[in-house]
Amino acid sequence: MTAPLRVERPRPGVARVVLDRPELRNAFDDVLIEKLTETFEALSSDDSVRVVVLAGEGKAFCAGADLSWMKRMVTYGPEENRRDAAALAAMFRRIDTCSKPVVGRIQGAALGGGAGLVAVCDVAVATEDALLGTTEVRLGIVPGVISPFVVRKIGESQARRWFLTGERFSSAEALRAGLVHAVVPESALDAEVDRVLDALLLGGPEALAESKELARRMGRLPIDEALEEATGVIAARRASPEGQEGMRAFLERRSPSWAARSAS
Numbered sequence: 001m002t003a004p005l006r007v008e009r010p011r012p013g014v015a016r017v018v019l020d021r022p023e024l025r026n027a028f029d030d031v032l033i034e035k036l037t038e039t040f041e042a043l044s045s046d047d048s049v050r051v052v053v054l055a056g057e058g059k060a061f062c063a064g065a066d067l068s069w070m071k072r073m074v075t076y077g078p079e080e081n082r083r084d085a086a087a088l089a090a091m092f093r094r095i096d097t098c099s100k101p102v103v104g105r106i107q108g109a110a111l112g113g114g115a116g117l118v119a120v121c122d123v124a125v126a127t128e129d130a131l132l133g134t135t136e137v138r139l140g141i142v143p144g145v146i147s148p149f150v151v152r153k154i155g156e157s158q159a160r161r162w163f164l165t166g167e168r169f170s171s172a173e174a175l176r177a178g179l180v181h182a183v184v185p186e187s188a189l190d191a192e193v194d195r196v197l198d199a200l201l202l203g204g205p206e207a208l209a210e211s212k213e214l215a216r217r218m219g220r221l222p223i224d225e226a227l228e229e230a231t232g233v234i235a236a237r238r239a240s241p242e243g244q245e246g247m248r249a250f251l252e253r254r255s256p257s258w259a260a261r262s263a264s
Contacts, residue, residue, distance in 0.1 A: 002020075003020065003035070004021050004029075004031055004032040004035055005017060005018060005019050005020050005032065005035050005036065005039065006018050006020050007043075010053075012202055012203075013048070013049065013050035014049070014050070014051050014052075014053065014197055015041075015043050015046070015049045015050060015051075015052050015053070015100075016045055016050060016052075016053040016055060017036070017039055017040070017043070017053065017054050017055070018055045018056065018057050018112055019032070019054075019055070019056040019057060019061075019096045020057045020253070021093075022056075022057045022058025022059070023058075023064075024063075024066055025056075025058070025059070025060035025062070025063035025108070025109060026030060026056040026057065026058070026060055026061065026062045026063065026065055026114075027062065027063050027065060027066040027067070027069075028062070028064065028065050028066055028069065028113050029065075029066040029068065029069035030069060030084070030087065030089075030159075032066075033087055033091045034087070034091075036091050036094075036095070037087075037091040037094050040052070040091075040095050040098050041094055043098065043100060044097075044098045044099045044100060045095075045099075047205075048099055050100060050101075050200070050201060050205050050208070050258075051100055051101050051102075051103060051177075051200045051201065052098060052100050052101070052102045052103070052153075053102075053103045053104075053105055053193060053197070054095070054103070054104050054105065054121060054153075055103055055105040055106075056106075056107070056108070056118065058108075059107070059108045060107070060108035060109040060110075061106045061107055061108055061109065061110045061114055061117070061130070062109070062110055062111075062113065062114030062115075062117055063102075063108075063109045063110075063111050063112075063114055064111040064112030064113050064114050064135070065112060065113060068188045071140050071201065077092075078220065085144065085145055088113070088145045089145045092117075092120055092145060092146065092149055093119075095117070095120045096120040096149060096216075097216075099209040099212070100208070100209070101122045101200050101208055101212060102120070102122050102123075103120045103121060103122065103123045103124075103125065103193060103196050103197065103200070104117065104118050104121030104123070104125065104126075105125060105135075105189060105190075105193050106118055106125065106126035106127065106130050106132075106171070106180060107126070107127045107129075107130055107186060107189060108125055108127075108129075108130060108131070109130075109131055110126075110130060110131070110132045110133075110137050111131070111132065111134075111168070112133070112134065112135055112136055112143070113145075113172055114132075115132050115133060115134050115143075115146065115148060115150065116143070116145065116146030116149055117149060117151075117181070118132065118174075118180060119146065119149040119150045119153045119154075119180055120149050122212060123181050123182075123196050123200075124179065124180040124181055125170035125180065125181065125183075125184065125189065125192045125193050125196060126174065126175075126180045126182070126183050126184075127171065127183070127184065127185065127186045127189055128171060128172070128183055128184065128185055128186070129171070129186065130170070130171040130174075130180075130183075131168045131169070131170065131171075131262075132168065132169055132170075132171065132174050132179065132180075132225045132239070133162065133166065133167060133168035133169060134146070134150065134159075134162050134163050134188035135166045135168065136163075136165075136166065137142055137163065137164065137165075137166040138166040142163070143163055144181055147159070147163070150163075150179075153178060154177045154178050155177075155178075155181055158177045163201060171183045172238075193196075193202045193226070194254075201258075202259050203258075204243070204245075204246055204256065204258055205242070205258055206237075206240065206242045207237060207242060207243070207246070210233060210237065214230070214233060217229070218230065223247060242258075245257055
């Protein structure tokens with residue numbers, strides 16, 4: 001069987017995970033879900049990787065659920081459906097909590113679970129003609145597993161609209177809602193992704209991981225608890241070898257060691 005994804009190393013410190021089912025518009029099935037979970041588990045603990053790009057081969061980023069997989073779902077009982085949904089939830093959770101920044105390269109369709117993938121990317125860059133949508137209600141189901149990630153990304157108001165209407169929306173609308181962070185012509189997509197990678201590779205690897213976790217947690221804590229935690233985090237980072245190197249490099253007007261390695 002052909003692997004449903006591939007991992008490339010286009011430049012030092014960067015891993016590119018490519019959904020590789022272009023004939024099916026990179027739609028999910030249980031095999032792709034398992035492979036994505038395993039891949040992000042491995043990349044999260046790989047010290048040679050500093051940033052992950054998530055992309056789709058062909059004309060679509062990810063068009064949601066595979067039809068063959070959906071046909072099997074129709075025959076599932078409650079326990080089978082729960083196990084199936086739990087595997088999907090674990091995949092989104094694994095990408096969301098990846099210790100490396102995840103950059104989404106979005107073109108064509110990003111529907112249903114594909115929109116969920118966009119939501120768990122730390123930075124998402126989309127083409128001007130990309131179409132996104134949480135279209136599950138039109139199948140008589142709900143955007144259940146992706147809902148925590150989408151709501152946290154765009155807020156309850158926009159989620160209510162799009163969860164209920166099931167309408168597809170443009171990348172420009174997704175930009176206004178905060179689901180994506182940049183919209184460019186298709187010809188400029190890779191250049192914009194590279195620009196984001198350049199910016200991320202200037203950050204300290206440990207600081208990037210902690211900053212990602214900080215952003216995930218701070219908005220969910222009471223202010224006093226958030227400030228107490230933030231105080232401890234910055235104090236530890238200032239005293240860490242990476243923090244010391246970064247501050248000394250700034251004062252000495254030189255590049256820190258990790259930025260020099262990225263440029264080589």
